[in-house]
Amino acid sequence: MSASSLSAPSFRAIASSSRRALSARHAFPSTVPRLAKLPTSSGTRDKSAVGVFTPKAAALFAVTGAALFFYFRSEKDKLQEQRRKEKEDQVVGRPQVGGPFTLTDHKGKTFTEKDLLGKWSLIYFGFTNCPDICPEELDKMSAAVEKLDKEYGPIVQPVFISVDPARDSVPQVARYVSEFHPRLVGLTGDYATLKATCKAFRVYFSTPPDAKASDDYLVDHSIFFYFMDPNGQFVDAFGKVSTEEDVVERVKKEIARWEGETGRKV
Amino acid sequence: MGWFGTKRSEAPDATSRQDRQKCWESRDAYFTCLDAAKVVKPGDEGTTCADTKGPYERNCAKSWIDYFNKRRVLAEQQQGVLAQAQNQANAARNR
Structure with a gap:
């Protein structure tokens, strides 16, 4: 009850103020004739403006406009x-590929991720009983490394990592890598270490854990080879569609960039 | 060592470039024969390619033969798909 009695006077106040505003507007007409004189003065100004706007100026305007348009478009x-x-080979964030591993090389020595530091590396995951893709990819990699050797010396390390722990013993891997690039390092290990290494490199493989050395089977696996920088960081991956020239070009480009940043090739 | 010797004579050595080459060559010979006979699936040719099938089976491991045979059939079906994938890859690279 008290609320409505309070609001009533305030409503009246608003109404009276709006009425006052209306009467104020009624007072304006006396000033209108004075305003009506303005068009003549602005009309003379328009005339002088039009006077400058000659066909010559119009042409100049059009030509300048067109020139600017084409200039900005070409820019x-x-x-x-x-x-x-820039986008072409820019790495959008570094993928987490690679990591610590401890494997055995084809000479029977321990080989870890630290042995790859200070050199560029190309790493392929495969198995020695691979029918055709692995040898093809390893041949491609070896040929690319050979070309890069001629250009820079031995600063690109080719690496083969087995995904077939049951059959790829050290001597088996040693026989296999001996027929590819002379500096190719062949790494192997037991099932758990190879699985962990592959996981770090985001490589998938399907060897059954209980496979025997005498079994005749194939291993389904990822067939990319990885390009890593001297800090052991992932740079790029090459698939079956990449040619030997693609690999060489890509590596050269990256070495040039590295040299530009650090002043060294490795 | 003798054990390795016998194993080697009966089964091809996958680590040997020469043995791999021999396997691929006998495979290609057999597949060429199948092509001539217009047979896609190995085994469907009857006795037509017997003289090339023998070396193929001697020079390649059983798992390799299965793989090559399956791939031959798949390759036929994949021709179209691969061409399309290549086009898409090119388009993506040019973007």
């Missing part, structure tokens, strides 16, 4: 092209 194209080039 934009250039910028987009530059961005595309």
Whole structure:
């Protein structure tokens, strides 16, 4: 009850103020004739503006406009092209590929991720009983490394890591790698260490844990080979579609970039 | 050592480049014969390619033969799919 009695006077106050506003507007008409004189003065100004706007000026305006349009368009194209080039081999965040591992090389010595530091490396995961893809990829890798050796010396290390612990013993791997690049290192280990290494490198393989050395089976596995920098960081991966030239070009590009940043090739 | 010797004579050594090459060559010979006979699936040719099938089975491990035979059949089906995938890969690379 008390609320409505309070609100009533305030409503009246608003109403009276709006009425006052209306009467104030009624007072304006006396000023209107004075305002009506303005169009003539602004009209003379328009006339002088139009006087400057000659056909010559119009042509100049059009030509300048067109020139600016084409200039900015070509600048934009250039910028987009530059961005595309940068994007081409830019690594968007470094993928977490690689990590610590302890395996045995084909000479029977312990080999860890630290043995890869200070050199570029190409790492392929495969198995010695691989019908055709592994030898093809390893041949491609070996040929690429050979070309890079000629250019830079032995700064790119080729590595083969087995995904077939049951059959790929050290002597088996040693026989296998001997027919590829002379510096190719062949690594193997037991099931658990190889599985862990493959996991670190995001490599999938399907060897059954209970496979015997005498079994005749194939291993389904990822067939990328990895390109790692001298700090052991992942740079790129090459698949079956990459040619030997692609690999060489990519490695060269990265070495050039590395040299630009650090002043060294490794 | 004698044990390795006998094993070697009966089964091809996958670690040997020469043995791999021999296997691939006898496979290619057999598949060429199948192509001539217009047979896609190995084994469907009857006795037509017997003289190339023998060396193929001697020079390649059983698992390799299964793999090559399966792949031959799949390759036929994949022709179209691969071409399409290649186009898409190119388009993605140019973007």
